[in-house]
Amino acid sequence: MDARQLKERVRNTGLRFTKIRESLLELLLESGAPLSAPALLGLLHAKGITVNKTTIYRELDALGQRQIIRQVQLGGRAAQYEIIASDHHHHLVCLECKKVEDVDMLKDLDQEEKKITASTQFTVTSHSLEFYGICKGCKTTI
Amino acid sequence: MDARQLKERVRNTGLRFTKIRESLLELLLESGAPLSAPALLGLLHAKGITVNKTTIYRELDALGQRQIIRQVQLGGRAAQYEIIASDHHHHLVCLECKKVEDVDMLKDLDQEEKKITASTQFTVTSHSLEFYGICKGCKTTI
DNA sequence: TGACAAATGCAACTAAGTTGCAATAAGATA
C-alpha cells in the first residue's frame, strides 16, 4: 500500500482528492502505528496545514465508511485510526509509553471465529487481539 | 465469585465497605456484561442510591488498583468495567446493539504471548481478544 | 466515644467528539 495506490482507492470511492485528505492519509501511511484524531490534528498543524477538528472527524468517518481506514480501540481516551492494509494483524501496546506496534497474525483465529459461530447463537464476523506489555525502549530506559 | 467473597476481598485491601461500594459491586456482579461509569451511575440512581459521578470514577479507580475490577476497551466512547473473576475469558461484541457477552478462552494465547516475547523486543504480560458480529437477539429482530 | 483517614459531594474544569448551517472549492462538463 503506497501513496499512489491509496490515491486510486480514494478516487474510486467518489471522494475528491483534497490537500487535507492527502496529508491525512500520508500521515497515517508514514506512521508505523495508529493515530488519534487529536494527534492527526496536531501533526497537520505542525505541517503548516490549518484544519478544523470537525473536518478531521468527518474525514475519519468518510474514510472509515469506505473501508480505507479502520478505528482501533487500544485504551486511552481517544480512538485510533490506521490504514486498512492487505494483511490482517494484531497490536502490541506498551503499558508504559502507550506506543503501539503491529504484530503479524500468529495463530489462525478464523478457526476460533467459526467455532464460536457454530457453537453459540452469535455470528462472528471479525476480531481484534491486543497484547499488552513493555516495549524495547521502555525496558532500557528503566 | 459471589457477594460474600467479594466483600472479603474488598475488606482485605483496606477499603471500607460502604453502601455505594457495595451496590456498585453488586451491579457489576449481577450484570452478565461489563458496565460503563455512566451506566453504573444510571443504575445506582434507578436503585434510589444518590451518588455523584466523581465518586463513581474514584471508586472504579480504587477497585481497579486493587485488582478487584478491570477496565475493558470494547469500542464506544465510555470505558467498561467488569469484576475480575477467576478464569480468563474474551468478549463477543454485537455490532448492532453493542451488547457484550463473555466467551470462554478457546485457544491457548499464553503460548502466543511467549512466542512474541521470545521473538521480539517486546515483553508481553497480558492480552485482550474481542470478537465482533451479530448477537442472537439482533438476528431474529431483523 | 472520639480520632483520623477514607469516602463523598460539589463546582468548575479539560478533552473528545457531534451537529447545523453557511461559505468555499474540486472537478466534471460544456
Next chain:
DNA sequence: TATCTTATTGCAACTTAGTTGCATTTGTCA
C-alpha cells in the same frame, strides 16, 4: 477556460466522558 454541481470545510455551539481541588461527612478502630 467559464460554469455548475456537489463535496468539502470552518465555525460556533453543544454533548458526553472524565478530572481536580477543596470542604464536609462517615467508617472503623483504639
